[in-house]
Amino acid sequence: MLNPDSVGRTFTGAESVSVTQSEITAFALVIGETDFLVAPPTFSIRITLAQSQALLSDPDVGLDWSRVVHGDQKFKIQRPIIAGDVLRCSSTIENYKVVAGNEIVTVRSDLHADVELVVSTWSTLVVRA
């Protein structure tokens, strides 16, 4: 079970992630997009899911990633991600509840390029009982 003290805490990644053109191009091609100048709107999930998983895998948090199902997802995009962006992820557990034994956790992840907020994502994860 999630440690209730984790709710509302923000975990910031120690390292930045550099976005390459080949990553954007590969992601775009899968969905049939041929404009590679900017990343498709959901590209940031490539960064935020892995980063938030790393940030929230602290045993102190108590989130069991092996039983996680993706419940819902939201993106708020300030500007599209482009090749050369160096992004730092910070993740916050914004909401937590237990419904019928399943834990429902909403994780907000913000990607900043230096001080500029680029994308915010909200992932609601269901930890199955």
Added chain:
Amino acid sequence: MIEVGTVIAERVFWVDRELLKRYADASGDHNPIHQDEVFAKSVGLPDVIAHGMLTMALVGKFVTDWAGGSVAVKEFSARFVKPVVVPADQKVDLTVSATVVEVFDGAVRLDLSATSGGVKVLAMAKALVLRS
């Protein structure tokens, strides 16, 4: 003329195991439920299922094609209510359509519909896009 109630014509994306593999490589999400039938069934799924985020990425492509490119999307959200089930050696449909539900100065909000095999796979799917 775009107004509340304007319907964006339905479009079908075809999803197969090869696309799941390509999405896994491009997204870094290598969860075996999207690749390995034996594993998927062992955790109670009917078969291999598509990544929810692949479904969302394809719906995003529908939106950006209508809105004039990836730069147009400001907000995009959805709830994953049913999986897109992808049996071996088959192409399954992801059928997407949309309705304009709000018109702002220079932007519109869309309600999106996504089904596979007639089953609704996303709920509360919405996008806010720049569009004059």
